[in-house]
Amino acid sequence: MNKGISSKGDHILFFLLAIFWAVLAFYSFYFFLYKFLEKHKFFRYLFWSLLVSIGISLVFILFFRIFIFPGRYDVPLSWNYTTPIGTYIIANCGCLLRGFIVWIDSAQIKSDLEKRAIKAELETLRSQVNPHFLFNTLNNIDTLIAKEPKKASAAIITLSEIMRYMLYETSNLTVDLEREISHIRNIISLQELRFRQSGYVSFTLNGSAEKHQIAPLIFIPFIENAFKYAYYSGKLPVVSINFYITEKEIKFSCINYYDPKAVETTSNGGIGLSNLKKQLSLLYPDRYDLQIERKNAKFEVVLRIDLNTG
Numbered sequence: 252m253n254k255g256i257s258s259k260g261d262h263i264l265f266f267l268l269a270i271f272w273a274v275l276a277f278y279s280f281y282f283f284l285y286k287f288l289e290k291h292k293f294f295r296y297l298f299w300s301l302l303v304s305i306g307i308s309l310v311f312i313l314f315f316r317i318f319i320f321p322g323r324y325d326v327p328l329s330w331n332y333t334t335p336i337g338t339y340i341i342a343n344c345g346c347l348l349r350g351f352i353v354w355i356d357s358a359q360i361k362s363d364l365e366k367r368a369i370k371a372e373l374e375t376l377r378s379q380v381n382p383h384f385l386f387n388t389l390n391n392i393d394t395l396i397a398k399e400p401k402k403a404s405a406a407i408i409t410l411s412e413i414m415r416y417m418l419y420e421t422s423n424l425t426v427d428l429e430r431e432i433s434h435i436r437n438i439i440s441l442q443e444l445r446f447r448q449s450g451y452v453s454f455t456l457n458g459s460a461e462k463h464q465i466a467p468l469i470f471i472p473f474i475e476n477a478f479k480y481a482y483y484s485g486k487l488p489v490v491s492i493n494f495y496i497t498e499k500e501i502k503f504s505c506i507n508y509y510d511p512k513a514v515e516t517t518s519n520g521g522i523g524l525s526n527l528k529k530q531l532s533l534l535y536p537d538r539y540d541l542q543i544e545r546k547n548a549k550f551e552v553v554l555r556i557d558l559n560t561g
Contacts, residue, residue: 272307280344388413423467438474460496492505502554
């Protein structure tokens with residue numbers, strides 16, 4: 252009469268062989284049969300997966316009966332049928348894991364490529380913004396050189412600080428909001444050299460800019476256009492720039508009076524604002540609100556950016 256597994260050693264041996272059995276089935280699918288799925292050869296995969304599962308099962312059943320427990324371990328008939336099914340399930344887990352790993356890797360690669368593409372596109376957009384700002388600023392300094400050389404010298408120093416920031420500190424997708432606002436203050440200081448009226452420009456900051464990050468130069472096109480089209484009609488301030496910062500949101504507003512008779516002010520804001528809208532859609536999809544309004548010779552921009560990334 253045949254005997255079943257009786258001793259502790261038999262149990263350990265059986266367990267170790269079963270583990271080896273499962274590992275062989277798992278990794279045969281993980282490394283080899285998954286290639287059929289990669290190439291979308293589904294029928295070949297189905298055929299070979301069934302064939303390999305049955306083959307591995309038969310080899311191990313015979314191995315157990317002939318070499319491990321000869322004459323005293325009888326494999327039940329039902330086990331001969333259920334073992335290939337178990338092997339098939341375990342083996343396909345190998346393909347499932349391999350597919351999941353490939354999916355994760357592909358998602359990471361796609362994410363990296365998207366980030367590189369966004370960064371490359373932003374660099375292209377900034378290359379259009381920076382010369383526009385430089386062109387306007389140099390024109391302002393040029394008017395000061397003959398009349399007020401000391402102010403022109405101060406303006407050049409300020410410009411060098413501005414350009415240093417633009418060239419060396421804006422290569423990342425985000426910068427410290429505090430540093431960006433300092434950069435804006437420099438721009439305002441330089442632009443104020445153009446105007447003789449006291450209070451021509453108003454700047455307010457409500458809230459703390461510390462510990463916040465923002466896309467660099469994101470507010471600059473609005474500010475540039477405000478100064479470009481600013482028109483003094485007896486009302487001060489002509490240009491008003493305001494920041495309202497909370498833990499959850501940045502609200503930026505830029506208001507300037509303009510001459511309604513000037514045809515160019517009816518445009519959409521020029522290249523700078525057009526590029527900015529594209530940057531916002533890349534950097535803050537579904538996380539920003541931009542309102543632009545012209546009314547009573549006043550041009551007003553309100554930009555809200557949601558600081559929550561989750």
